[in-house]
Amino acid sequence: MTKTPVNKPSDDEAALQAPQPGPVSTWLKTQGFDHKVLPADHVGVEQLGVEPELLPIIAAALKGHGFDYLQCQGGYDEGPGKDLVCFYHFLAMGEQVAAMQAGETPTLREVRLKVALSREGTPTIPSIYGLFRGADWQERETFDMFGIHFEGHPHPKRLLMPEDWKGWPLRKDYIQPDFYEMQDAY
Structure with missing residues (x-):
């Protein structure tokens, strides 16, 4: 059996495949904020990777x-x-x-930040509750389902699962307790 040679992209092709900075990324760079440019999502929303400690800033x-x-x-x-x-x-x-009140057609600006955390130990990220009060229940749900702790959150407790629940149900390595063990608990 003969092996087909793998064609490696040239430097020009690799540059075209790398995600290009969008307007928000460009603005953040001019302000001195370090981040990683990620590929846009399926509808073209700009996505940026940030380090946990830089998230609130x-x-x-x-x-x-x-x-x-x-x-x-x-x-x-x-x-x-x-x-x-x-x-x-x-x-x-x-x-x-403001655009709608002025009778103009509004153009929506949106951006998504992503923070990657190691699952080892206790994954922790600063809460942005102080900036956006809407983060309250959303951060609690993320804690409840994935075990990500939000440092500085005013109500750091489970939202959906019972307080004594063991584990993080939406982690892909989660092992569901045996049904009969759960019955015995009651």
């Missing part, structure tokens, strides 16, 4: 730059042995309202 900068609404915060598991990810989807809603 970058979120505050984005809020000052017009991203005044946290539409969604959540988490997901990349798989056993891989990272847990927290994401934050911000919209510039004030601009939307």
